[in-house]
Amino acid sequence: MSLDQTDRRILTVLQKQGRISNAELAERVNLSQSACHRRVHRLEKDGYIKDYVALLDPRKLNVPTTVFVEITLSGQADEVLDAFEKAVSRIPDVLECHLMAGTADYILKVVAENTDDFARIHRQHLARLPGVAQMQSSFALRTVFKTTALPV
Structure with a gap:
């Protein structure tokens, strides 16, 4: 499925206001409520919208410090990469883990x-x-x- 301009407007609004009502969203993107609801449902079904989340304030949760950790592994074999990825995914303080091309094998975002x-x-x-x-x-x-909104 390809996205038209109306789909892109819906995604842009939802990325910034995930709790917006369907009525308000329909008004913002100039659609009827039923047409808007159908489009949002299709965007969810087709995987463009993965989930709805609450973005929390790290200061209020007493984790205001962000640390980026560059990791170089001892080897590049699949079993080494798989073992590392499985283990790092279990650390609750690691928010992101990216396999890299460059000087480091992985970069972690830790709070x-x-x-x-x-x-x-x-x-x-x-x-x-x-x-x-x-x-x-x-x-x-x-x-x-900092943003979580992707360009659409």
């Missing part, structure tokens, strides 16, 4: 209370990940820009 908490996460979890040859951590000083 922590502070540097002491990150030291605990490193000691209890990251240092025990299988296949890791080298690890380098960089602390974010401030988030300048």
Whole structure:
């Protein structure tokens, strides 16, 4: 299925206001409520809309520190990559894990209370990940820009 301009408008609105009512969404994208509901349902069914979530404030949850961790593995064999990916996916403090092309094999996005908490996460979890040859951590000083909205 290809997206037309109306689908793109629906997706743009929903990315920023996931709890908008169907009536308000229909009005914003200039559709009848029933046509809007059908389109949203189709976008969900076809996998363009994966899920609806609540974005939480890390400061309110006492995890304001973001750390980006570059991981280099000891090898590139499938079993090494699979073991690493399975283990890292079980660490609750890791929000994202990306397989990279470049100097690092993986980049992790980790949240922590502070540097002491990150030291605990490193000691209890990251240092025990299988296949890791080298690890380098960089602390974010401030988030300048952040969005979850994809360009549509």
